[in-house]
Amino acid sequence: MDPQPSKTAAAAASKAATAGRAIPVTVIPGDGVGPEIVRSAMRIIEAAGVPIAWEEAEAGAAVFRRGDSSGVPRETRESIERTRVVLKGPLETPVGFGEKSANVTLRKLFETYANVRPARELPGVPTRYSGEGIDMIIVRENIEDLYAGIEHLQAPDVAQGLKIITRKGSEKVIRYAFELARREGRSKVTCATKANIMKLTEGLFKRVFEEMAPEYPEIAAEHLIIDNVAHQLAKNPAQFDIIVTTNLNGDIISDLASGLVGGLGFASSGNYGDDIAIFEAVHGSAPKYAGKEVINPTALILSSVLMLRYLGQGEAAATIEDAVLFTLEEGRAVTQDLARQVGGDIEHAASTTGFTDRVIANLGKHPSGGGARMRLPEEKVERRPAWSYGPERYAAVQRTLVGVDVMVESDLPVEALGDDLAQLAGDRFALAMVESRGTKVYPPIGLATDHVRWYRGRFVARDGVTLSEEDLVALLGRIAARHRWTEILRLQAFDGELAFTKAQGE
Numbered sequence: 001m002d003p004q005p006s007k008t009a010a011a012a013a014s015k016a017a018t019a020g021r022a023i024p025v026t027v028i029p030g031d032g033v034g035p036e037i038v039r040s041a042m043r044i045i046e047a048a049g050v051p052i053a054w055e056e057a058e059a060g061a062a063v064f065r066r067g068d069s070s071g072v073p074r075e076t077r078e079s080i081e082r083t084r085v086v087l088k089g090p091l092e093t094p095v096g097f098g099e100k101s102a103n104v105t106l107r108k109l110f111e112t113y114a115n116v117r118p119a120r121e122l123p124g125v126p127t128r129y130s131g132e133g134i135d136m137i138i139v140r141e142n143i144e145d146l147y148a149g150i151e152h153l154q155a156p157d158v159a160q161g162l163k164i165i166t167r168k169g170s171e172k173v174i175r176y177a178f179e180l181a182r183r184e185g186r187s188k189v190t191c192a193t194k195a196n197i198m199k200l201t202e203g204l205f206k207r208v209f210e211e212m213a214p215e216y217p218e219i220a221a222e223h224l225i226i227d228n229v230a231h232q233l234a235k236n237p238a239q240f241d242i243i244v245t246t247n248l249n250g251d252i253i254s255d256l257a258s259g260l261v262g263g264l265g266f267a268s269s270g271n272y273g274d275d276i277a278i279f280e281a282v283h284g285s286a287p288k289y290a291g292k293e294v295i296n297p298t299a300l301i302l303s304s305v306l307m308l309r310y311l312g313q314g315e316a317a318a319t320i321e322d323a324v325l326f327t328l329e330e331g332r333a334v335t336q337d338l339a340r341q342v343g344g345d346i347e348h349a350a351s352t353t354g355f356t357d358r359v360i361a362n363l364g365k366h367p368s369g370g371g372a373r374m375r376l377p378e379e380k381v382e383r384r385p386a387w388s389y390g391p392e393r394y395a396a397v398q399r400t401l402v403g404v405d406v407m408v409e410s411d412l413p414v415e416a417l418g419d420d421l422a423q424l425a426g427d428r429f430a431l432a433m434v435e436s437r438g439t440k441v442y443p444p445i446g447l448a449t450d451h452v453r454w455y456r457g458r459f460v461a462r463d464g465v466t467l468s469e470e471d472l473v474a475l476l477g478r479i480a481a482r483h484r485w486t487e488i489l490r491l492q493a494f495d496g497e498l499a500f501t502k503a504q505g506e
């Protein structure tokens with residue numbers, strides 16, 4: 001069930017503030033430059049007079065070092081469950097094999113499915129696009145895709161990662177993007193996928209987008225292939241309004257978008273779930289600058305502006321945003337990253353604290369204009385069921401077993417492997433093909449394909465055969481007796497439609 005609006009963290013925060021109580025927020029200082037920029041944002045929020053009861057919590061490098069391989073200790077999870085709002089510094093990603101990114105863990109644990117990254121032209125931050133009026137928001141799916149992190153070495157030198165896209169996950173983030181467009185009075189949502197190549201995964205995201213778009217007739221909906229979006233972002237970025245996309249695409253193009261408007265020092269983000277949100281800068285822990293007081297805190301300050309809007313503190317959010325824009329526009333406190341971009345005096349650039357002091361001094365001042373404003377209205381997401389594909393309809397889909405793919409590691413020449421698998425297919429299955437990295441290599445199609453000692457044999461039901469589970473097990477037994485199989489995948493038809501792709505050349 002979706003949460004009742006009255007129970008959301010945002011509503012609770014508004015209530016707390018109206019009643020004069022402090023709003024509870026979990027704050028994670030993070031690694032590297034994290035504590036410096038988090039301190040900066042907290043000082044500004046306090047100076048703006050927003051009563052927040054910060055619950056400081058730990059995550060990241062120190063937690064990994066203590067042997068907690070999640071990087072997010074129980075106390076931190078409990079704090080977030082209580083407050084349901086987080087302001088966090090960047091967390092270092094461990095390089096070890098078994099440890100996962102604590103950032104991704106946090107986003108996933110709390111199902112913050114929409115990663116929202118505004119990119120807009122800022123006053124006082126000249127770029128090669130200045131004056132074009134860039135003002136876009138990238139909404140990135142935040143849970144699924146290759147970020148599911150399901151990876152296996154199928155052979156000592158063959159790695160495989162699974163790309164998971166679901167209708168439910170897609171609907172949630174696409175709904176979020178359209179509702180955001182509606183709240184902000186924006187006119188266009190662009191869906192960016194690689195559906196032309198990944199027809200079932202990226203294709204599902206595109207299909208869901210096209211199904212949902214008519215619910216928002218006042219908003220123009222378009223689909224563009226992600227590589228074209230990258231090209232268009234470099235050529236004419238101001239054409240974009242809201243872009244909604246899958247996780248990996250979104251990761252890449254949102255960093256690209258921040259590069260168009262001044263770089264990582266200015267890129268803010270919010271990770272939104274149904275009743276929980278995590279606000280952070282887009283950039284990482286920049287370890288070489290840790291403790292040096294030279295990093296630009298704007299990204300995290302603007303992320304805290306998103307947080308205040310989420311908490312119903314629209315007025316304070318606007319005051320802080322105005323003060324940041326005024327500070328950038330007046331150019332009296334210029335951090336190193338910006339000084340470098342504008343060919344300014346790096347020696348005398350503002351420190352993190354110096355910039356923060358300037359923003360505090362400028363609270364109550366208004367920029368003269370120029371540059372788009374991030375006038376996100378307060379967070380009132382319309383909560384509607386995010387899965388139209390209801391359980392009844394889902395259960396009613398008829399599933400037919402039509403074959404099986406078996407992955408095999410083998411040193412045999414492909415013809416010998418193919419001949420053997422064809423014989424092992426028996427009288428219930430036929431070997432449809434053997435492929436190598438997605439290209440059919442058996443029966444030979446006459447072209448040279450480099451082999452990597454890892455193949456997929458596709459076995460399909462012979463004419464007139466209705467396959468059973470016993471057939472699958474028996475086939476696998478025959479193959480296992482002679483070959484090193486690494487994975488099996490059912491080949492199914494859903495309501496008569498094949499639920500798998502063909503190999504190149506099949």
Ligand code: NAD
Nearest residue numbers: 089090091092093103264265282283284285286295296337
């Ligand atoms: P990074 O973003 O930390 O830094 C790259 C470079 O960008 C810096 O060296 C600096 O030159 C510049 N930069 C970044 N933020 C800046 C700022 N606020 N002001 C001025 N310049 C800034 O990227 P990285 O070095 O690839 O990653 C360092 C660590 O951070 C890694 O462990 C990585 O996994 C992690 N990381 C965490 C997050 C997160 O917590 N959300 C995001 C990205 C990377």
